Amino acid sequence: MRHFTNVNDIGDLRAALAEAIEVKKDRFAFTHLGKNKTLLMIFFNSSLRTRLSTQKAAMNLGMNVIVLDVNQGAWKLETERGVIMDGDKPEHLLEAIPVMGCYCDVIGVRSFARFESKKDDYEEKILTQFIQYSGRPVFSMEAATRHPLQSFADLITIEEFRKTDRPKIVLTWAPHPKSLPQAVANSFAEWINATGYELVIANPEGYDLDPKFVGGAKVTHNQDEALRGADFVYAKNWSAYEDPNYGKVLNMDRSWTVTAEKMALTNNAYFMHCLPVRRNMIVSDDVIEAPTSLVIPEAANREISAQVVLKRILESL
Ligand code: AN0
Ligand code: CP
Numbered sequence: 001m002r003h004f005t006n007v008n009d010i011g012d013l014r015a016a017l018a019e020a021i022e023v024k025k026d027r028f029a030f031t032h033l034g035k036n037k038t039l040l041m042i043f044f045n046s047s048l049r050t051r052l053s054t055q056k057a058a059m060n061l062g063m064n065v066i067v068l069d070v071n072q073g074a075w076k077l078e079t080e081r082g083v084i085m086d087g088d089k090p091e092h093l094l095e096a097i098p099v100m101g102c103y104c105d106v107i108g109v110r111s112f113a114r115f116e117s118k119k120d121d122y123e124e125k126i127l128t129q130f131i132q133y134s135g136r137p138v139f140s141m142e143a144a145t146r147h148p149l150q151s152f153a154d155l156i157t158i159e160e161f162r163k164t165d166r167p168k169i170v171l172t173w174a175p176h177p178k179s180l181p182q183a184v185a186n187s188f189a190e191w192i193n194a195t196g197y198e199l200v201i202a203n204p205e206g207y208d209l210d211p212k213f214v215g216g217a218k219v220t221h222n223q224d225e226a227l228r229g230a231d232f233v234y235a236k237n238w239s240a241y242e243d244p245n246y247g248k249v250l251n252m253d254r255s256w257t258v259t260a261e262k263m264a265l266t267n268n269a270y271f272m273h274c275l276p277v278r279r280n281m282i283v284s285d286d287v288i289e290a291p292t293s294l295v296i297p298e299a300a301n302r303e304i305s306a307q308v309v310l311k312r313i314l315e316s317l
Contacts, residue, residue, distance in 0.1 A: 001309070001312040001313055001315075001316055002137045002316055003137055004137075004139035004140065004148060004149075004309045004312075004313065005124070005127060005131075005138075005139070005140045005143065005146065005148065006146055006148055007151070007187075007190050007191050009148075010148075010152065010309075013191075016308060017155070017159055019308050019312075020152075020308050023311065024304050027060040027303075027307065028060060030061055030062075030311055031061060031062035032062065033061050033062065033311060033314040033315065034058065034061035034063030034064075034310075034314055035062050037062075037063050037105045037314060037317070038063065038065070038066060038103065038104040038105050038106075039058040039065045039066070039104060039106050039107075039310070040066045040100055040104035040107050040108070041054060041055065041065065041067045041068070041110075041141065042068050042107060042109050042110070042130075043067070043068065043070065043110045043141070044071065044110060044111040044126070045110050047110060047141070047142075048275075048276065049274075049275060049299050049302050050110060050141045050142065050149065050302070051067065053299070053303040053306055054108055054141060054306040054310075056306075057306035057307035057310055058310055060303075060307055061307065061310055063106075063310070063314075066103065066104065074096075075089070075090045075096075076088055076090065077096055078092045078093065079129075093126070094133065097129060097130055098135065100134060101133070101134035101135045101136045104136060105136065105317060106136060106138075106310065106313055106314070106317075107130060107134050107136045107137070107138045108140075109126070109130050109138060110141040111126040111127060111142075112142060112143075112183070113144040113181040113182070113247070114144070115179060115246065118246045118247075120144075121144040121145065122210070124143055124144050124145060125144075126143070127143040137313045137317070139309055139313065142181075144181065144183065145182065145186055145187075145210075145213075146183050146186055146187040146190065147184045147187045148187055149302060149306055150184060150187065150188075150274050150302070151184075151190065151191035152191065152305035152308070153298055153301035153304065153305040154234070154272060154274070154298055154301075155191050156301045156304055156305060157294055157298045158272075160301075161232075161270055161294060162231065163231070166196070166197055166198060167197055167198070167231035167232060168197075168198045168200065168230050168231050168232075168267070169192055169231065169232045170201075170226045170230040170232065170233050170269075171185060171192075171217075172203070172226060172233060172234070172235050172256070172258065173185075173202065173203035173204060173207050173236065173237060173238060173256060174235045174237055174257055174258055174281070174282040174283065175237065175253055175281050175282070176237030176249070176252070176281055176282065177249070177281070179247050179248065179249055180239055182209055182239070182241050184236050184274050185201075185209055185213075185238045186209060188234060189201060189209065189213045189214060189215065189217055190215070193215040193217060199218070200217065200218045200220060200230075201214060201218070201226075202219075202221070202223045202227070203219070204221060204250070204251060204256065205221050206240055206242065206250045206251075207238065207240055207250065208242060210241055223256055223262070224262070227262055227263075227265040227266050227269075228265050228266070229266065230265075230266040230267060231266075231269055231270070232269055232270050233258060233262075233263065233270070233272065234272040234273070235258045235271070235272070235273050236274065236282075237281075237282060252281075254281070257280065257282065257284060259283075259284045259286075260286050262287075263287055268292065269292065270292050270294050271287050271288065271290065271292055271294065272295065272298060273298075275298070275299055
């Protein structure tokens with residue numbers, strides 16, 4: 001595997017999940033792969049889990065790791081070609097990317113949707129330029145439209161906890177005070193659709209996701225109806241995708257918060273969220289603290305998903 005930006009890059013899901021189990025059993029079995037290889041992690045946005053889990057995964061593989069927070073200590077980067085650079089940005093992405101490529105063997109990039117242009121976001125303008133101009137294998141650490149390392153970790157977690165062959169999985173929107181990208185929700189839908197499990201997406205009107213990611217999943221604006229019989233409840237906020245409200249918060253309807261009453265409608269479902277989560281907006285304290293909450297196992301599996309991806313990239317160098 002050279003680049004990793006979406007579910008297709010991982011190929012056969014069953015093989016990827018089997019490899020995840022193998023890696024989890026013995027994380028240090030492949031330390032030879034990363035010897036004298038350097039991972040460069042570039043963050044345009046904040047992170048706790050992605051930063052720590054990906055660095056840990058790289059160290060498990062014997063790699064050296066450099067982390068750069070572009071907005072803290074590096075030059076501010078212009079991203080538009082043709083701009084007369086007389087403003088506050090002293091460097092252009094078109095020089096910065098190949099320079100970054102000089103110092104490493106593999107690049108991880110976190111660059112969220114900017115909500116300035118839906119077209120730029122959905123064309124993955126920043127991530128694509130890293131692939132084009134760095135000369136290195138590039139993997140997404142959450143880009144504008146997807147968060148594949150998260151979705152892979154979520155799927156590993158579902159595999160570890162599912163009790164039936166074809167679980168019912170509900171992706172539900174939940175309220176949040178700030179505009180968040182659709183990336184985690186898009187990506188989760190994309191990966192679950194690839195498994196063939198039953199996926200129901202529940203969101204208020206105005207929050208329908210890009211049909212490309214929804215695929216064959218059922219979409220409903222009635223959360224209670226969606227939750228009935230669910231085996232897994234995956235909560236996430238996202239801002240509006242549809243025009244003319246792209247990137248906007250349309251409401252903060254707390255009747256969509258995942259509470260114990262809501263979970264009582266399910267088939268004793270597990271609760272999932274990628275974190276970071278705002279308690280009592282997205283989910284009530286009791287639900288996230290319950291034994292059926294998988295938020296910590298999901299975070300732990302981020303190390304595994306990152307390690308499988310890095311391992312495959314290293315194997316192809
Ligand atoms: C980000 C998001 O919703 O995309 C990152 C989640 C992993 N969340 C926040 O910015 C709070
Ligand atoms: N879930 C996740 O990607 O968390 P961070 O934003 O903290 O990396």
